[in-house]
Amino acid sequence: xxxxxxxxxxxxxxxxxxxxxxxxxxxxxxxxxxxxxxxxxxxxxxxxxxxxxxxxxxxxxxxxxxxxxxxxxxxxxxxxxxxxxxxxxxxxxxxxxxxxxxxxxxxxxxxxxxxxxxxxxxxxxxxxxxxxxxxxxxxxxxxxxxxxxxxxxxxxxxxxxxxxxxxxxxxxxxxxxxxxxxxxxxxxxxxxxxxxxxxxxxxxxxxxxxxxxxxxxxxxxxxxxxxxxxxxxxxxxxxxxxxxxxxxxxxxxxxxxxxxxxxxxxxxxxxxxxxxxxxxxxxxxxxxxxxxxxxxxxxxxxxxxxxxxxxxxxxxxxxxxxxxxxxxxxxxx
Amino acid sequence: xxxxxxxxxxxxxxxxxxxxxxxxxxxxxxxxxxxxxxxxxxxxxxxxxxxxxxxxxxxxxxxxxxxxxxxxxxxxxxxxxxxxxxxxxxxxxxxxxxxxxxxxxxxxxxxxxxxxxxxxxxxxxxxxxxxxxxxxxxxxxxxxxxxxxxxxxxxxxxxxxxxxxxxxxxxxxxxxxxxxxxxxxxxxxxxxxxxxxxxxxxxxxxxxxxxxxxxxxxxxxxxxxxxxxxxxxxxxxxxxxxxxxxxxxxxxxxxxxxxxxxxxxxxxxxxxxxxxxxxxxxxxxxxxxxxxxxxxxxxxxxxxxxxxxxxxxxxxxxxxxxxxxxxxxxxxxxxxxxx
Ligand SMILES: Cc1ncc(C[n+]2csc(CCOP(=O)(O)OP(=O)(O)O)c2C)c(N)n1
Ligand SMILES: [Mg+2]
Numbered sequence: 016x017x018x019x020x021x022x023x024x025x026x027x028x029x030x031x032x033x034x035x036x037x038x039x040x041x042x043x044x045x046x047x048x049x050x051x052x053x054x055x056x057x058x059x060x061x062x063x064x065x066x067x068x069x070x071x072x073x074x075x076x077x078x079x080x081x082x083x084x085x086x087x088x089x090x091x092x093x094x095x096x097x098x099x100x101x102x103x104x105x106x107x108x109x110x111x112x113x114x115x116x117x118x119x120x121x122x123x124x125x126x127x128x129x130x131x132x133x134x135x136x137x138x139x140x141x142x143x144x145x146x147x148x149x150x151x152x153x154x155x156x157x158x159x160x161x162x163x164x165x166x167x168x169x170x171x172x173x174x175x176x177x178x179x180x181x182x183x184x185x186x187x188x189x190x191x192x193x194x195x196x197x198x199x200x201x202x203x204x205x206x207x208x209x210x211x212x213x214x215x216x217x218x219x220x221x222x223x224x225x226x227x228x229x230x231x232x233x234x235x236x237x238x239x240x241x242x243x244x245x246x247x248x249x250x251x252x253x254x255x256x257x258x259x260x261x262x263x264x265x266x267x268x269x270x271x272x273x274x275x276x277x278x279x280x281x282x283x284x285x286x287x288x289x290x291x292x293x294x295x296x297x298x299x300x301x302x303x304x305x306x307x308x309x310x311x312x313x314x315x316x317x318x319x320x321x322x323x324x325x326x327x328x329x330x331x332x333x334x335x336x337x338x339x340x341x342x343x344x345x346x347x348x
Numbered sequence: 349x350x351x352x353x354x355x356x357x358x359x360x361x362x363x364x365x366x367x368x369x370x371x372x373x374x375x376x377x378x379x380x381x382x383x384x385x386x387x388x389x390x391x392x393x394x395x396x397x398x399x400x401x402x403x404x405x406x407x408x409x410x411x412x413x414x415x416x417x418x419x420x421x422x423x424x425x426x427x428x429x430x431x432x433x434x435x436x437x438x439x440x441x442x443x444x445x446x447x448x449x450x451x452x453x454x455x456x457x458x459x460x461x462x463x464x465x466x467x468x469x470x471x472x473x474x475x476x477x478x479x480x481x482x483x484x485x486x487x488x489x490x491x492x493x494x495x496x497x498x499x500x501x502x503x504x505x506x507x508x509x510x511x512x513x514x515x516x517x518x519x520x521x522x523x524x525x526x527x528x529x530x531x532x533x534x535x536x537x538x539x540x541x542x543x544x545x546x547x548x549x550x551x552x553x554x555x556x557x558x559x560x561x562x563x564x565x566x567x568x569x570x571x572x573x574x575x576x577x578x579x580x581x582x583x584x585x586x587x588x589x590x591x592x593x594x595x596x597x598x599x600x601x602x603x604x605x606x607x608x609x610x611x612x613x614x615x616x617x618x619x620x621x622x623x624x625x626x627x628x629x630x631x632x633x634x635x636x637x638x639x640x641x642x643x644x645x646x647x648x649x650x651x652x653x654x655x656x657x658x659x660x661x662x663x664x665x666x667x668x669x670x671x672x673x674x675x676x677x678x679x680x681x682x683x684x685x686x687x
Contacts, residue, residue, distance in 0.1 A: 047498065073498065079528070084521025087487010088494055091505075094476055095426065095495040114518075118481050119488060127469040127477060128460030129684035163685050187687035 022207030029062045029199040031173035032138075035180040036063070036100065038209065040070050043098060046184055047074040049085050050102025058102060060199050082111040086137065090120045093135040098184055103139035106155045106193060112137075113158070120189040121164030135189040136180070141169070142195035142233055142283060143320045143331050152320035152327075154232075154283040157290045159191045160260040166190040166214050167260045171235035173203040175258055178212030186214060195233040195283075215262035219271070223251035226277040226341055229268055229294055230254060234281040234332060241337040250345050260290050268294065269301030276307040277344045281332050286314030308344045313337060372419050375647055377575050378637050379655050381411035384435040385634060386663045387444055391434065391451060391465075395610040399671065401453050404465040407435035409605035412633035413538050414439035416578025417506055417598075420586050426474045426492040426505040428485035431466045432538075432604070433478030436508050442470045444663055448670035455676040456669070462676070462684070474503075482543075483509055483516030486535075490522040493533035493595075504532040504589040512543020514552055514559070523595065527563040530594035534585045535560065537597070538572065540604045545618040560597035572600030573631045576640075603627040
């Protein structure tokens with residue numbers, strides 16, 4: 016769906032997200048933003064700066080610090096003709112919002128036999144290494160990916176961030192988008208004009224013949240760095256970003272693994288019972304008879320995220336770990 | 349035991365305002381209350397005969413709250429409801445046959461059998477759904493009010509919840525926002541004195557009405573057994589909401605005649621037979637309405653008997669329809685997960 020590169024500009028991920036919101040708010044008067052410090056402050060990450068100046072405080076609404084309350088208000092507004100974009104400052108605060116997401120937003124359409132619709136978008140963050148300790152660093156996308164009725168997107172580039180967000184806003188189901196807060200200043204080419212990235216379509220970020228590296232969110236950058244390092248060794252990695260965990264583009268992932276005969280998943284959620292585990296199982300089931308090695312996973316260490324840089328850096332997947340794991344899988348250890 | 353909180357008559361001002369408004373069709377209000385009563389009787393019967401899957405929470409005894417509130421609403425006004433929601437749904441105008449079908453898990457039900465007793469939604473009449481999470485719909489109702497305000501309509505949203513739901517923090521979050529943003533929402537607490545098997549006296553500290561008032565939300569206590577009183581208080585609140593005056597809170601004193609759910613039969617350990625008898629015999633919303641309808645010359649016993657006969661026929665037909673209706677096709681199991 017992306018337009019040709021003519022007119023593409025280099026933007027940060029924050030700028031791309033802001034552009035997506037501005038375009039959707041111009042296009043559809045039902046779209047509005049609800050969250051803490053979203054208006055004049057433009058959020059602590061300054062992702063939304065400038066929007067309130069264009070759209071006013073009726074459409075960029077600062078809320079009290081009441082995540083469950085304003086997410087619930089988002090659900091009700093979505094049911095009655097609005098398209099709210101709810102801002103949950105840190106993914107770690109999802110715990111406060113979970114009933115509204117998992118029991119209300121996710122289930123209304125099904126429980127009502129398809130009558131009620133909840134076109135709600137929730138934007139939130141994931142990702143460690145910001146030295147923010149255990150309650151501001153988690154990657155909790157597995158929580159919501161587990162709940163039927165919710166769609167879940169994790170952009171890895173500015174272009175995807177823009178296209179996925181626009182698709183989410185136009186979707187009639189609730190969508191939760193996780194942005195890696197370490198990536199807001201990451202730059203990348205963003206196509207000009209109106210485009211969306213459909214939910215449920217993986218993107219091959221780098222083609223390769225020897226091993227399939229499935230990476231999500233900021234782990235894509237890490238996977239591309241590992242691939243660059245492994246290329247000269249004669250190992251060509253195919254790096255694929257599913258872009259959405261729900262719906263999951265299993266066909267693309269499985270087809271790649273069948274071709275390369277090897278696969279590894281890198282995801283920043285905890286390894287245990289995580290998104291990485293689900294993707295690995297999906298690939299193992301679908302490509303088993305083609306595989307030359309077990310499917311592996313790299314994820315966050317199963318500990319709360321520690322504060323000290325000396326410790327925190329031990330908890331997240333690294334380029335070196337991925338390089339070693341890929342070499343092992345390709346019998347080049 | 350007598351009702352825990354004094355049952356207040358509508359204020360003189362409320363009565364005056366109510367008189368100015370075109371009077372409601374009280375006979376219709378009576379008919380709706382009766383429909384709820386007979387509906388719930390049949391639900392209990394279906395349960396006892398093993399014809400209904402799962403459980404249901406009956407609202408017999410609380411009819412005047414649902415009907416008194418919904419009498420003042422338009423079809424396009426919103427309500428959100430609770431696990432004890434049959435009455436709200438009927439009061440908002442739902443059809444008994446499709447409700448019974450939903451309760452029996454049939455395809456013809458309001459939700460195609462996917463919701464059941466605790467999740468009936470009837471969006472055509474603004475019913476955004478019953479909710480099995482205590483307090484779970486407070487955000488939804490408040491959001492619907494924000495939506496009407498943003499769209500520039502004068503629709504209002506009514507959020508029904510029980511006294512037990514006062515324990516949910518969500519209420520205080522959304523009342524705060526509703527007050528800050530002057531949202532057209534009415535919080536209606538059905539104080540039936542218990543949350544499951546625990547009396548409110550053990551769970552509610554201080555004055556319940558002080559809670560909305562702390563947010564600057566006008567709050568009134570109403571005799572929930574008197575449909576006129578409920579209607580009058582609701583009318584004031586709805587007028588205020590439609591005129592941009594923001595949220596209100598109604599505390600309706602009422603009582604559920606039967607158990608917490610249809611299976612809650614032995615209740616002696618948490619409430620006394622005498623208390624139940626007193627409410628049934630002296631505070632029954634149908635008996636009270638019948639008395640003043642006849643006393644004030646608004647109707648005759650013969651007319652009320654006709655209403656009773658007609659509603660009985662309607663409810664019995666609804667049960668028969670639901671019993672004969674088909675179960676959903678297995679192919680529906682994974683339909684409507686996503687819109
Ligand atoms: C969040 C949540 N906690 C507990 C329950 C179990 N539960 C169902 S109904 C109920 C009592 C609710 O009391 P109240 O709000 O007063 O409503 P009532 O049943 O009296 O109408 C409880 C505790 C639930 N459904 N949801
Ligand atoms: Mg109660």
